[in-house]
Amino acid sequence: MKTTILIHCPDQAGIICTVTGFISKNKGNIVYLDQHVDKPANVFFMRTVVEFEEDYYDLDHFKTLFQKELASTYNMQWSIHTDDKSPKMAIFVSKYKHCLYDLLSRYRSGELEVEIPFILSNHNDLRHIADQFNIPFFHVPFNKENRVEAEKEQLALLEKYDIDFIVLARYMQIVSGTLINKFPNKIINIHHSFLPAFAGAKPYHAAFKRGVKIIGATSHYVTEELDAGPIIEQDVTTVTHSHSIEDFIVKGRDLEKIVLSRGVKLHIARKTMVYNNKTVIFS
Amino acid sequence: MKTTILIHCPDQAGIICTVTGFISKNKGNIVYLDQHVDKPANVFFMRTVVEFEEDYYDLDHFKTLFQKELASTYNMQWSIHTDDKSPKMAIFVSKYKHCLYDLLSRYRSGELEVEIPFILSNHNDLRHIADQFNIPFFHVPFNKENRVEAEKEQLALLEKYDIDFIVLARYMQIVSGTLINKFPNKIINIHHSFLPAFAGAKPYHAAFKRGVKIIGATSHYVTEELDAGPIIEQDVTTVTHSHSIEDFIVKGRDLEKIVLSRGVKLHIARKTMVYNNKTVIFS
Amino acid sequence: MKTTILIHCPDQAGIICTVTGFISKNKGNIVYLDQHVDKPANVFFMRTVVEFEEDYYDLDHFKTLFQKELASTYNMQWSIHTDDKSPKMAIFVSKYKHCLYDLLSRYRSGELEVEIPFILSNHNDLRHIADQFNIPFFHVPFNKENRVEAEKEQLALLEKYDIDFIVLARYMQIVSGTLINKFPNKIINIHHSFLPAFAGAKPYHAAFKRGVKIIGATSHYVTEELDAGPIIEQDVTTVTHSHSIEDFIVKGRDLEKIVLSRGVKLHIARKTMVYNNKTVIFS
Amino acid sequence: MKTTILIHCPDQAGIICTVTGFISKNKGNIVYLDQHVDKPANVFFMRTVVEFEEDYYDLDHFKTLFQKELASTYNMQWSIHTDDKSPKMAIFVSKYKHCLYDLLSRYRSGELEVEIPFILSNHNDLRHIADQFNIPFFHVPFNKENRVEAEKEQLALLEKYDIDFIVLARYMQIVSGTLINKFPNKIINIHHSFLPAFAGAKPYHAAFKRGVKIIGATSHYVTEELDAGPIIEQDVTTVTHSHSIEDFIVKGRDLEKIVLSRGVKLHIARKTMVYNNKTVIFS
Structure with a gap:
């Protein structure tokens, strides 16, 4: 399933590496990644689309890990979206x-x-x-x-x-x-x-x-x-x-x-x- | 000589015909004509480029006639420009x-x-x-x-x-x-x-x-x-x-x-x- | 009634004046006129929109006169369209x-x-x-x-x-x-x-x-x-x-x-x- | 010093993570990253701009490591450019x-x-x-x-x-x-x-x-x-x-x-x- 992850947080060194490493560790393959830094505001933005190996994939578990290991450390605002249902x-x-x-x-x-x-x-x-x-x-x-x-x-x-x-x-x-x-x-x-x-x-x-x-x-x-x-x-x-x-x-x-x-x-x-x-x- | 004539005046019926007739009578050949009517303001605008037969051409005389026969009747603002000298x-x-x-x-x-x-x-x-x-x-x-x-x-x-x-x-x-x-x-x-x-x-x-x-x-x-x-x-x-x-x-x-x-x-x-x-x- | 006239013919001096004079003589008021000369081909194009005084207006008569007095002299291709019926x-x-x-x-x-x-x-x-x-x-x-x-x-x-x-x-x-x-x-x-x-x-x-x-x-x-x-x-x-x-x-x-x-x-x-x-x- | 790295190679899973990890390990901070996959050709392209910690920075050494640890494994074409001299x-x-x-x-x-x-x-x-x-x-x-x-x-x-x-x-x-x-x-x-x-x-x-x-x-x-x-x-x-x-x-x-x-x-x-x-x- 195609999963889109949106993140923004205070900018800091190493953040792309950390996020991509986390995804990789959780058996996700990044098929798209774009990032932006708002320099005056010092905010980092990232959008990435990930395909997970089906066997390992448990969205709720992934979200829990994401919040615990990544988001709380980096003070991230984030959201995760899957393409299995259309918005209304x-x-x-x-x-x-x-x-x-x-x-x-x-x-x-x-x-x-x-x-x-x-x-x-x-x-x-x-x-x-x-x-x-x-x-x-x-x-x-x-x-x-x-x-x-x-x-x-x-x-x-x-x-x-x-x-x-x-x-x-x-x-x-x-x-x-x-x-x-x-x-x-x-x-x-x-x-x-x-x-x-x-x-x-x-x-x-x-x-x-x-x-x-x-x-x-x-x-x-x-x-x-x-x-x-x-x-x-x-x-x-x-x-x-x-x-x-x-x-x-x-x-x-x-x-x-x-x-x-x-x-x-x-x-x-x-x-x-x-x-x-x-x-x-x-x- | 290429002569450019710019006109604006209150709009009224027959004005294009009158102007083109005047130019023709004075041995001018219209090589370009564009016109616009500002409907809300009821103003007629026209730009025409004319080539005159050299023998007949006396710009000052033409201007005098233009003012007398055309501009004063139609309450025109107008200007005439020739291409023999460049603006500064x-x-x-x-x-x-x-x-x-x-x-x-x-x-x-x-x-x-x-x-x-x-x-x-x-x-x-x-x-x-x-x-x-x-x-x-x-x-x-x-x-x-x-x-x-x-x-x-x-x-x-x-x-x-x-x-x-x-x-x-x-x-x-x-x-x-x-x-x-x-x-x-x-x-x-x-x-x-x-x-x-x-x-x-x-x-x-x-x-x-x-x-x-x-x-x-x-x-x-x-x-x-x-x-x-x-x-x-x-x-x-x-x-x-x-x-x-x-x-x-x-x-x-x-x-x-x-x-x-x-x-x-x-x-x-x-x-x-x-x-x-x-x-x-x-x- | 709004009447649109399209003309093309070999270019020659005085043609705008002649056409606008003809329209004016036939109680038409030109509300739009645009013209173009294809210099390499020496062809004159004109589109004009005319409003006629209703009392005088007889489209068929106008067309006959147009052909006789104007089109045949200037070797014109022309067409006249009124806005009273929509094309199919x-x-x-x-x-x-x-x-x-x-x-x-x-x-x-x-x-x-x-x-x-x-x-x-x-x-x-x-x-x-x-x-x-x-x-x-x-x-x-x-x-x-x-x-x-x-x-x-x-x-x-x-x-x-x-x-x-x-x-x-x-x-x-x-x-x-x-x-x-x-x-x-x-x-x-x-x-x-x-x-x-x-x-x-x-x-x-x-x-x-x-x-x-x-x-x-x-x-x-x-x-x-x-x-x-x-x-x-x-x-x-x-x-x-x-x-x-x-x-x-x-x-x-x-x-x-x-x-x-x-x-x-x-x-x-x-x-x-x-x-x-x-x-x-x-x- | 701002260092720009350009890469292309056959596409495969995990490549962004690997590259960013390599850069991070070598004390580089990614300030820009953009990537593209040409799906019909199955080729991965990446451009990243990196700032290195000055104490650790030895461009030649970095290049040698890059070739050895990364490029040869992934069959990469790559080039590295610094902004200390202008091209001619x-x-x-x-x-x-x-x-x-x-x-x-x-x-x-x-x-x-x-x-x-x-x-x-x-x-x-x-x-x-x-x-x-x-x-x-x-x-x-x-x-x-x-x-x-x-x-x-x-x-x-x-x-x-x-x-x-x-x-x-x-x-x-x-x-x-x-x-x-x-x-x-x-x-x-x-x-x-x-x-x-x-x-x-x-x-x-x-x-x-x-x-x-x-x-x-x-x-x-x-x-x-x-x-x-x-x-x-x-x-x-x-x-x-x-x-x-x-x-x-x-x-x-x-x-x-x-x-x-x-x-x-x-x-x-x-x-x-x-x-x-x-x-x-x-x-």
């Missing part, structure tokens, strides 16, 4: 179709190794797309008055379906601290600008007004500060004076789809680590 | 070499159709490069105390050498309103970020801190608000978590050179028009 | 889902102003997607033995449904001269390489073998020579030594979708003209 | 200025950690640039008649100045097998197309004729087959129907400069390994 991803949407269509098409094409237990929206407009792809759809209206109630309903659904992470596919609603704290670095948003430029509402309008020659999109983990969470992926496309705001929106849709789906794929593949409100993205 | 470009620098080397290399390779009467700097560090390329170099120190004096000296030089436009090739000093008003939309700056993100000082540091996955550069006309003038050209390059601030700076240098030189070329070719703090960039 | 687009597919999903999602999102009377395939694999989007699906098996029969069936369907143009969304079959001649510059193919590199079968395998650092996709009009028709649109993405052929294929899918959909949009908007096996793409 | 780079040019100006400007800006003992050309046209930057310039005419003689002269110069690698900065002459064999994977060429498209002479003309929408440049190691060596770096830029061949050439120059300088930097930093006519490029 909930999609939150409002009224925009393009990101939802894109995610579901990729899902049905076998491009995303997840389960999608449900789609949730504050509107009913996109229910037909959920139906078209045979995914359960929950309509949870959301407004100033019902905010607390609505969030309770959201949390209940997330719990009931045992959701691992949430994708805001142009959800257009601010997510509360309660939800964020339940899913730390597990809510992925797509913002339609190259952040930090044009955070907040109507970025295409702001970009048009400023007369930029490039527009962008950013997928990031959601934190309590709006559009200020750790950036996973960004991409841009050129525009000219001849493009209207409507043209920006149309060109931007293609960016949003790609930048969001790349972010989601990196998350699914356990290639992202977060530190100091920034991401390490392994190759 | 002054370069302002501080201590960074890369943009200066790039501009001078392009100049000596015949890529920029300008004269460069002088290079001006608030430091003496790059004098050897000016020498190397045989361009006069003036050292005009600039600080809080001598600001007014220094600017007088700058203005005297700009006047003496009959400068048409100024390129701030990483000049690192704020240019005063006096200078800007003497050279409206004629001072080109390179800023080392994709504006409006990271305006002001140390954009690479700010980009690093924010954890962006893309860095950029922007060439723009200088206005009194810092880094907020009309954008001529922007470009970006990807970065990852593994890049240090120093890496950002090195990667950024290549962007700065290209984005600045493209902006300068567009300006020289009379392909830029400014309106509402935005540019129209003709092809 | 047939999609041909084999077994790959991504381009089909992408086109249909864009169609249902209102991004493509076409009708899609049917999807045709030599396999039955993607019928469920056609069903999912409620588009008729025809299975026309295609092999060495039945080639002539199959093509007859294809042609009958194209005629019956009055198809204007065909999109080969990874159709994977060579289209015969008969079909091409019935739809000259009206069959759009997506090839999964930056042509002319890696024409023919298995371009990702060839790119991997060659060790390129960039892969691409190309949408083009189909001509009898394989993968050699006029290029409409191209785009690329970076790859590294660490990408496997499978990675190339996955990264390439996103390119293919975007490059094909851009080509289709340009065709629908009448922004493409073909000459000497090359395209002029208006802005 | 010769530049070969013909008549084009842009790449030469670019390399020398970068060199004088401190961007390239090399020595440049000389510039060699088959013409005298660029001697003034060598003079301007104070680099020795040798004029070695090259034609059908004097080919053998000329090459002898080249080889004598390369030997006399103890050259480590050669950069063909638009040299425009075919390099013979003799030279290539003396400098295997040590001659870097810039070709002005995205190879394998448009190999050979006049790629911009060929690209224009084909009507591509993208042009590119490729830096690669020179092998006996023309423009078919291992690719180090590629980049592209967009073009349209409105660009002439001359425009392609001008836009292409910026690509060539950047793609060549990136290739040279990667080579200097020992970030390239060659296998099966492909490169592994470490980050």
Whole structure:
């Protein structure tokens, strides 16, 4: 079984050797290893993919040893993931179709190794797309008055379906601290600008007004500060004076789809680590 | 002789036909025409390149007719440029070499159709490069105390050498309103970020801190608000978590050179028009 | 009504003035004009969008005058298109889902102003997607033995449904001269390489073998020579030594979708003209 | 002292652990490690940067141990490089200025950690640039008649100045097998197309004729087959129907400069390994 190990800890000499030695001693063969040192912060990051000899393999035992012999000594934050079950991803949407269509098409094409237990929206407009792809759809209206109630309903659904992470596919609603704290670095948003430029509402309008020659999109983990969470992926496309705001929106849709789906794929593949409100993205 | 005509005026029906008819009547052959309508502002922009039959050609007469028969009726702002003399470009620098080397290399390779009467700097560090390329170099120190004096000296030089436009090739000093008003939309700056993100000082540091996955550069006309003038050209390059601030700076240098030189070329070719703090960039 | 006029003819002095004068005389207001001169071939191209005063507007009459007063004098090839009816687009597919999903999602999102009377395939694999989007699906098996029969069936369907143009969304079959001649510059193919590199079968395998650092996709009009028709649109993405052929294929899918959909949009908007096996793409 | 170790060998389990263990045992601290497995070829590649405790450090002894304990067991090809001396780079040019100006400007800006003992050309046209930057310039005419003689002269110069690698900065002459064999994977060429498209002479003309929408440049190691060596770096830029061949050439120059300088930097930093006519490029 392919096992992915993610580690971060204070940097110190010999750490790669120690980790690889530990894995080797436990009959693991390293098939991939990438590491990064954040020099200013003096933090070491590592992602390794290991194949174990089946006879020796007892994941729980390995985890216990890992914590005891390695993690406690080096003050490591770590997680271990096996590929025998797909994570469960909930999609939150409002009224925009393009990101939802894109995610579901990729899902049905076998491009995303997840389960999608449900789609949730504050509107009913996109229910037909959920139906078209045979995914359960929950309509949870959301407004100033019902905010607390609505969030309770959201949390209940997330719990009931045992959701691992949430994708805001142009959800257009601010997510509360309660939800964020339940899913730390597990809510992925797509913002339609190259952040930090044009955070907040109507970025295409702001970009048009400023007369930029490039527009962008950013997928990031959601934190309590709006559009200020750790950036996973960004991409841009050129525009000219001849493009209207409507043209920006149309060109931007293609960016949003790609930048969001790349972010989601990196998350699914356990290639992202977060530190100091920034991401390490392994190759 | 190739004659370039730039026009902007309130948009109205029939204007292309009227202008092209006027040119044709005056024995001009249109070899290029591009036009743009800023719909929200209801402004018409046009750039056309005309070749006149030599026998009939009297530029001053043409200009008089143009103003009388066309411009006054349509409330046009316009300018006419011939290619028989190169504009005079002054370069302002501080201590960074890369943009200066790039501009001078392009100049000596015949890529920029300008004269460069002088290079001006608030430091003496790059004098050897000016020498190397045989361009006069003036050292005009600039600080809080001598600001007014220094600017007088700058203005005297700009006047003496009959400068048409100024390129701030990483000049690192704020240019005063006096200078800007003497050279409206004629001072080109390179800023080392994709504006409006990271305006002001140390954009690479700010980009690093924010954890962006893309860095950029922007060439723009200088206005009194810092880094907020009309954008001529922007470009970006990807970065990852593994890049240090120093890496950002090195990667950024290549962007700065290209984005600045493209902006300068567009300006020289009379392909830029400014309106509402935005540019129209003709092809 | 918005009317788009496309013209190409031998280049000569005064032609823009003549065309715009003719339109103006016939109570048309030019809202867009772009022109191009292919200097080596001495050919003039023009695309203009015109709004006519409704009282005066008689399209057939305008066309007659256009031919008589303009086209015959200047030896013009021309076409006139109004936006009152959408073109009819047939999609041909084999077994790959991504381009089909992408086109249909864009169609249902209102991004493509076409009708899609049917999807045709030599396999039955993607019928469920056609069903999912409620588009008729025809299975026309295609092999060495039945080639002539199959093509007859294809042609009958194209005629019956009055198809204007065909999109080969990874159709994977060579289209015969008969079909091409019935739809000259009206069959759009997506090839999964930056042509002319890696024409023919298995371009990702060839790119991997060659060790390129960039892969691409190309949408083009189909001509009898394989993968050699006029290029409409191209785009690329970076790859590294660490990408496997499978990675190339996955990264390439996103390119293919975007490059094909851009080509289709340009065709629908009448922004493409073909000459000497090359395209002029208006802005 | 920073020591870079490059390894490739048949892939097998435990190899990372063995190498890192060996380094650690010899008082080395791994500050960077990247590895790659070419699965189809079953070859393991590794680049690691090590800092040794000064008291223990004896490079020759380390090398001897490395060969004995590690390399012979694992059948490794390997090389070890310290950063205490800069490699010696010769530049070969013909008549084009842009790449030469670019390399020398970068060199004088401190961007390239090399020595440049000389510039060699088959013409005298660029001697003034060598003079301007104070680099020795040798004029070695090259034609059908004097080919053998000329090459002898080249080889004598390369030997006399103890050259480590050669950069063909638009040299425009075919390099013979003799030279290539003396400098295997040590001659870097810039070709002005995205190879394998448009190999050979006049790629911009060929690209224009084909009507591509993208042009590119490729830096690669020179092998006996023309423009078919291992690719180090590629980049592209967009073009349209409105660009002439001359425009392609001008836009292409910026690509060539950047793609060549990136290739040279990667080579200097020992970030390239060659296998099966492909490169592994470490980050």
